[in-house]
Amino acid sequence: MSELNGIMVALITPFNDDRTKIDEGRLQAHIEHLIKAGVHGLVPGGSTGEFTVLSTAERKQLTELCLKFAAGRVPVVVGTGSTSSAEAIELSAHAGQAGAASVMVVPPFYDPVDLEQLHELLAEIHAVSKLPIMYYNIPGASGLTLSPRNLPAFPSLNDKITAFNGWDSLTFYGLAAGCPGGVWGAANFIPELAVELYEAVSVKGDLKRGRELWTKAFPICKFLESHNYCGAVKTGVELIGQPTGGLRKPFSLLKPELQAELKQLLQNAGVKTI
Template identity: 30%
Template sequence: MFSGAFTAVVTPFKDGHVDEDALRRLIRFGIDGGVSGIVPCGTTGESPTLSHEEHNRVIELTVKEVAGQVKVIAGTGSNSTEEALALTEHAKSVGADACLMVSPYYNKPTQEGLFQHFKTVAEAVDIPIVLYNIQGRTAVNIENSTVAKLSRIPNIVAVKEASGSILQMSEVIRLTDSDFDVLSGDDQMTFPLMALGGKGVISVVTNIVPDKMSLLVKHMLKGDIAAARAIHFEIYELCQAMFIETNPIPIKTALSMMGMIRNEFRLPLCPMSQANQEKLKTVLERYGLV
């Protein structure tokens, strides 16, 4: 159901408010660059500091701007099942194609708690759901046996795997049916994951080079491994640079250097250190982006 490169789009701010014009430009930039979809209100979109009203508005704006040209996978996760349910219901009501649900953070549920959380939302809202496994942000890993169990719920159709473990990714592909899509949550893991049978990536770097990562994924889906490998190594340093500080600080800083958004964050995220700004600028210059 979901294959390709999907942009985990940043949420641009202007004077403390969501910069809707800049967001529209970013969405258009990604579509013109060949991405398969847009993912608003994820980690890269600073969802923890968006109000519920802003969160809903960003998803609605994204759906309207995309206008059916590519998929919209709306971030609707929460550490409260009731809140995740409300966000998911809203995303469905405004026309999102699917929802990305991060595992509940901070409260450290058991594997049974994780299962019940996702099952409750999936059974209440008839929309495709992509699980989002990122232990580094949530404290709890969704174990492969739990993912396999969840994959048998009809509208839980994919997982964004950001565990950083290629062994875990390999095992989840082995344990699930071929119609359950495994997407990379890390740009630099896209090529090896797809070599194992993954279907693509929910990507940070496509905010700035949508054409490159989209082409890598398209080559892999067609079986042109040599061409995909060449792009993997071509953009590897750029992908690494997007994590020299906490995501989304580097990608928003890069976008601001490219003149696409303001260099504005919401606390507790803050502007990148001067030393890292210089490192990032050097990389962007090397790629001809600034």
């Protein structure tokens, strides 16, 4: 995983207006915008991409479209986690065949697995995909915490672990502590600011400039985490002028008063809104 670094966008999944299908045109336009802004990678099919409301066929379609539109310019890390091990393995095999750089795997959620079961699942995924695995360590959703003291349960890893930050409001601190990058949902609509932060902190080691940029980004990140995250991120994308199709039920874009609050935060950060 050492080849992955920088701002990896936890990608939204744009739908058509009635949300019956993935909107290919909107997805392509969004990916072009992100790559033009300088992001370093795409992570479709994760929580921010509403994977829980996508069918298996749609998840495969999303993978293929993202790889097609990225066209080798940035790596694509495909979210393949599922409550079903069979589905996770099927999606991971497909990602490997399609040309993904890696798979991102959240463990089965709702009913937590133990470490032995997790090891077995990850081994099967690696065997069928032939890809590095980005393990999505999100205890609040999965009920399983993978901490350093658990790592002896995975003896084949040795020194092959690279840690990325995946919590928006900790992005600055993760980069400052030495993470090579972060998987960041807010980068869907503040990609330029996200890339500038990474360049300042991780490339130039300019923490002073990094703090100045973080002062702009942090209120936005905090806002996202204080509301329905996917709804807030898609609302942010809408506010910069890119239609998303909204969210599949039971979720939705933010209500008008919250949209106005997010719009003000974006304007405070110097982000152009509609």
